[in-house]
Amino acid sequence: MVQKPVSSGFSRKSWTNVILVMPAFLLLTVFYVYPMFRIGWISVADPQLGLQNYHTILTSATHLKILFQTFSMCANVTVVCLILGYLIAYTVNHLESKRVVALMLFFILVPFWTSILIRAYSWIVILRQDGIINHLLLKIGLISEPVTLVRNRFGVTVGMVHVMLPFMTLPILSAMKGIDKQLIQAARSLGASPLVAFWKVYLPLSLPGVYAGVVLVFILSLGFYITPALLGGGKFVMIAEYISLQVQLVLKWGMGSALAVLLLVMVLGLLAIFGKFLNIQKLVSGYR
Numbered sequence: 001m002v003q004k005p006v007s008s009g010f011s012r013k014s015w016t017n018v019i020l021v022m023p024a025f026l027l028l029t030v031f032y033v034y035p036m037f038r039i040g041w042i043s044v045a046d047p048q049l050g051l052q053n054y055h056t057i058l059t060s061a062t063h064l065k066i067l068f069q070t071f072s073m074c075a076n077v078t079v080v081c082l083i084l085g086y087l088i089a090y091t092v093n094h095l096e097s098k099r100v101v102a103l104m105l106f107f108i109l110v111p112f113w114t115s116i117l118i119r120a121y122s123w124i125v126i127l128r129q130d131g132i133i134n135h136l137l138l139k140i141g142l143i144s145e146p147v148t149l150v151r152n153r154f155g156v157t158v159g160m161v162h163v164m165l166p167f168m169t170l171p172i173l174s175a176m177k178g179i180d181k182q183l184i185q186a187a188r189s190l191g192a193s194p195l196v197a198f199w200k201v202y203l204p205l206s207l208p209g210v211y212a213g214v215v216l217v218f219i220l221s222l223g224f225y226i227t228p229a230l231l232g233g234g235k236f237v238m239i240a241e242y243i244s245l246q247v248q249l250v251l252k253w254g255m256g257s258a259l260a261v262l263l264l265v266m267v268l269g270l271l272a273i274f275g276k277f278l279n280i281q282k283l284v285s286g287y288r
Helices: 012-045 052-059 061-093 098-113 116-127 132-140 153-177 181-189 194-222 226-232 239-249 253-278 280-286
Strands: none
Touching (some): 012 052, 052 253, 061 153, 061 239, 098 153, 116 226, 153 194, 153 226, 181 194, 194 253
């Protein structure tokens, strides 16, 4: 038998794949990879070549305070979203009326269709000293004078929870939709109380959605800018807003770039930790 010579190099199909992928590769390189390397270079080259910007960040009480505020705020928002999101998802999953379920899902998805800027200004109107909340509290006699609910940590928390709640609710709801309700009935028939059946059966089966929601909310919260800038009023600053101040107001491009690189490294580090201990790929595929 005559054997065909083995062709060397790329086949026609391989070259076709390369040509098809090349536009996306060039787009990512020009608009994503190059700016990242550029920011990394500026962080060590401005105002002079070296690691002085990183040294300043890690030794300055102001920078460390802002980093701590950012992580503590993200943790607070994640916990509040987890509690509210789990309750909402559990309620929606156990509703019998499809019309009510559709209405609940509509209200859950409304934040996706509304501008973050509009939502932030709406909360300012609601939470300010002459706003609806203070007016209601004064009218029922719970307070004797208006309280400060905005331009502080509380206002930022409320605004961020409003934005991030769907990112927690939807993964949990998706995981709950995959739970066989007959398992709960079986646990009840074996003598388990409703609380024990929930704790031993329902909650563990919903954990993939919980883990996915926690990762989404915490990671996305690290880069928040508009909501903390408006509802914080400059009195509660997170790292994204501080980066903007360094670049636009103080004109310290090196310091702003170093903070941006540090934020990126922290996000990648958190993803690596979550991926190692929580197996993100399995979680994401598990609740779909």
